[in-house]
Amino acid sequence: xxxxxGILGYGNLGRGVESAIxxxxxxxxxxxxxxxxPESVEIRTPGVTAYHVDxxxxxxxxxxxxxxxxxxxxxxxxxxxxxxxxxxxIDSFDTHxxxxxxxxxxxxxxxxxxxxxxxxxxxDPGMFSLNRLYANCILPEGxxxxxxxxxxxxxxxxxxRRIDGVVDCRQYTIPVxxxxxxxxxxxxxxxxxxxxxxxxxxxxxxxxxxLARIESEIKNMPNYFADYDTxxxxxxxxxxxxxxxxxxxxxxxxxTGVTGLDKEHxxxxxxxxxxxxxxxxxxxxxVAYARAAYRMNKEGMTGAKTVxxxxxxxxxxxxxxxxxxxxx
Amino acid sequence: xxxxxGILGYGNLGRGVESAIxxxxxxxxxxxxxxxxPESVEIRTPGVTAYHVDxxxxxxxxxxxxxxxxxxxxxxxxxxxxxxxxxxxIDSFDTHxxxxxxxxxxxxxxxxxxxxxxxxxxxDPGMFSLNRLYANCILPEGxxxxxxxxxxxxxxxxxxRRIDGVVDCRQYTIPVxxxxxxxxxxxxxxxxxxxxxxxxxxxxxxxxxxLARIESEIKNMPNYFADYDTxxxxxxxxxxxxxxxxxxxxxxxxxTGVTGLDKEHxxxxxxxxxxxxxxxxxxxxxVAYARAAYRMNKEGMTGAKTVxxxxxxxxxxxxxxxxxxxxx
Numbered sequence: 001x002x003x004x005x006g007i008l009g010y011g012n013l014g015r016g017v018e019s020a021i022x023x024x025x026x027x028x029x030x031x032x033x034x035x036x037x038p039e040s041v042e043i044r045t046p047g048v049t050a051y052h053v054d055x056x057x058x059x060x061x062x063x064x065x066x067x068x069x070x071x072x073x074x075x076x077x078x079x080x081x082x083x084x085x086x087x088x089x090i091d092s093f094d095t096h097x098x099x100x101x102x103x104x105x106x107x108x109x110x111x112x113x114x115x116x117x118x119x120x121x122x123x124d125p126g127m128f129s130l131n132r133l134y135a136n137c138i139l140p141e142g143x144x145x146x147x148x149x150x151x152x153x154x155x156x157x158x159x160x161r162r163i164d165g166v167v168d169c170r171q172y173t174i175p176v177x178x179x180x181x182x183x184x185x186x187x188x189x190x191x192x193x194x195x196x197x198x199x200x201x202x203x204x205x206x207x208x209x210x211l212a213r214i215e216s217e218i219k220n221m222p223n224y225f226a227d228y229d230t231x232x233x234x235x236x237x238x239x240x241x242x243x244x245x246x247x248x249x250x251x252x253x254x255x256t257g258v259t260g261l262d263k264e265h266x267x268x269x270x271x272x273x274x275x276x277x278x279x280x281x282x283x284x285x286x287v288a289y290a291r292a293a294y295r296m297n298k299e300g301m302t303g304a305k306t307v308x309x310x311x312x313x314x315x316x317x318x319x320x321x322x323x324x325x326x327x328x
Numbered sequence: 329x330x331x332x333x334g335i336l337g338y339g340n341l342g343r344g345v346e347s348a349i350x351x352x353x354x355x356x357x358x359x360x361x362x363x364x365x366p367e368s369v370e371i372r373t374p375g376v377t378a379y380h381v382d383x384x385x386x387x388x389x390x391x392x393x394x395x396x397x398x399x400x401x402x403x404x405x406x407x408x409x410x411x412x413x414x415x416x417x418i419d420s421f422d423t424h425x426x427x428x429x430x431x432x433x434x435x436x437x438x439x440x441x442x443x444x445x446x447x448x449x450x451x452d453p454g455m456f457s458l459n460r461l462y463a464n465c466i467l468p469e470g471x472x473x474x475x476x477x478x479x480x481x482x483x484x485x486x487x488x489r490r491i492d493g494v495v496d497c498r499q500y501t502i503p504v505x506x507x508x509x510x511x512x513x514x515x516x517x518x519x520x521x522x523x524x525x526x527x528x529x530x531x532x533x534x535x536x537x538x539l540a541r542i543e544s545e546i547k548n549m550p551n552y553f554a555d556y557d558t559x560x561x562x563x564x565x566x567x568x569x570x571x572x573x574x575x576x577x578x579x580x581x582x583x584t585g586v587t588g589l590d591k592e593h594x595x596x597x598x599x600x601x602x603x604x605x606x607x608x609x610x611x612x613x614x615v616a617y618a619r620a621a622y623r624m625n626k627e628g629m630t631g632a633k634t635v636x637x638x639x640x641x642x643x644x645x646x647x648x649x650x651x652x653x654x655x656x
Contacts, residue, residue, distance in 0.1 A: 277595075288465040315462070
């Protein structure tokens with residue numbers, strides 16, 4: 001019998017989860033839940049119904065894992081603990097500073113309900129975190145570096161959209177090749193924020209807007225842009241739609257370290273993602289971990305978990321024998 | 329109290345494990361065990377004694393994890409099940425076809441003795457296997473590629489040394505850049521053995537040996553060289569010592585796959601190792617997993633395990649709180 005999945009939230013991530021479910025034979029999408037009017041939501045998977053989020057209360061026995069596809073700012077801190085009481089849940093919470101608090105809230109609720117609650121799943125946090133952990137355990141004496149991009153940062157794009165006179169923006173985060181090469185050399189460079197990444201903005205402005213002012217406001221925006229070298233291009237809405245409609249992303253996690261009684265040998269561990277679609281890849285990671293949530297709960301485990309707590313074999317539909325025979 | 333480690337076998341890997349233990353504050357090397365005469369073995373770590381392997385029988389209470397550093401051909405198939413009865417053990421068994429049998433033997437012995445027996449730990453099998461597994465679970469529709477090198481293959485070096493007239497050999501396995509680039513493009517190339525790697529041999533021959541015959545015997549050796557483009561260089565013993573005394577290695581595990589309801593988005597997951605010292609890096613992986621063996625056994629688990637079965641957090645000396653705060 002297939003693992004029955006519910007999706008809460010049908011934005012980019014929800015659709016990414018939906019397409020990932022379609023690629024996994026042991027999974028079945030039983031419904032998409034939304035705060036909007038369900039009639040207004042068209043689900044792409046044939047035969048799957050959109051429900052109002054309030055209908056979840058009556059679906060406790062029909063859903064093995066509920067995948068929460070809301071945002072980290074306000075949705076997930078509230079939703080994940082609430083729904084962990086009634087469902088195995090998984091989210092992609094990525095507000096780093098609030099992870100301890102979120103973990104504690106989900107842990108209490110999931111234990112109370114007898115469920116598993118996986119938080120902060122995706123690629124960063126998620127696969128990048130895993131690679132940082134493995135590499136740190138293998139090379140205890142070394143340095144960590146994370147580079148992001150080239151890819152679209154939704155947070156930075158949104159920040160620019162809030163500027164007066166801006167109609168739309170797509171912001172690309174671009175890693176600096178020279179910085180990555182310096183890291184790979186094992187020279188342990190200390191890199192400033194400006195040396196690691198550049199930022200490139202494609203902006204559609206209102207007709208007659210003061211482009212010089214917009215460009216200046218972008219480049220000097222604290223936290224988002226002030227510490228980076230930023231390039232701003234003003235384009236038309238047609239160009240935006242034609243050339244910047246995708247959500248590619250990716251990045252590199254690199255750890256360099258030494259071994260040997262005299263620390264005489266250098267090593268470089270590098271993990272690299274090149275992604276055409278950030279939300280579909282994130283959804284694919286989440287769906288694999290949804291399988292783990294289901295299985296761990298079947299084995300009697302409860303409480304909050306992260307990618308650190310989950311044995312890799314739990315993610316696979318294959319048996320231990322098959323995995324050892326074909327992938328070890 | 330530190331985790332007390334014993335090493336069985338003091339070749340390249342045993343020494344690599346030794347130096348890794350010195351880099352982990354929560355680990356203590358309590359003894360090196362050897363089939364040689366212990367008096368003939370000089371242990372590099374101050375204060376550590378060499379014992380005969382037969383002395384292990386009296387050390388059951390002094391060792392938390394015994395790390396087996398013998399070879400896969402004859403040592404480990406015998407040793408790992410035998411010692412799993414009395415110790416938590418870990419090995420780097422890498423004879424792929426015999427893993428199911430070895431796993432079963434170690435599982436039975438470890439369960440009988442109430443211990444954990446981790447097999448096939450290192451980087452391949454080991455970290456490369458893990459990356460194949462994670463990437464397959466995330467991208468169920470895709471292709472796997474593993475490239476090795478540039479690095480020294482001990483098996484191929486040994487095979488050349490067995491040729492009449494050869495005094496010494498160092499064989500480098502070299503991945504073909506064009507093949508890796510084709511893979512990274514997402515074009516899913518079908519690559520022959522010859523297209524993926526080349527082989528380069530540095531050979532010291534006996535004085536007066538027939539070099540043309542040696543070169544021909546190397547290039548036509550079945551399984552080892554016949555399917556590859558191989559280059560042979562004859563060098564002096566002085567050059568061998570000066571330029572080829574290290575044991576570098578590494579490689580790339582790449583999975584490419586598609587997502588989207590119409591499979592319209594490509595993704596590339598790549599894991600790359602660049603290692604100055606193959607045995608020290610392998611030893612470093614094994615020592616991290618020795619920590620996991622100790623902890624899993626403390627939690628009441630027994631039986632054979634591989635890297636697939638072990639939650640990543642088990643490898644780290646840090647607490648779950650610390651890991652979530654700093655690496656997630």
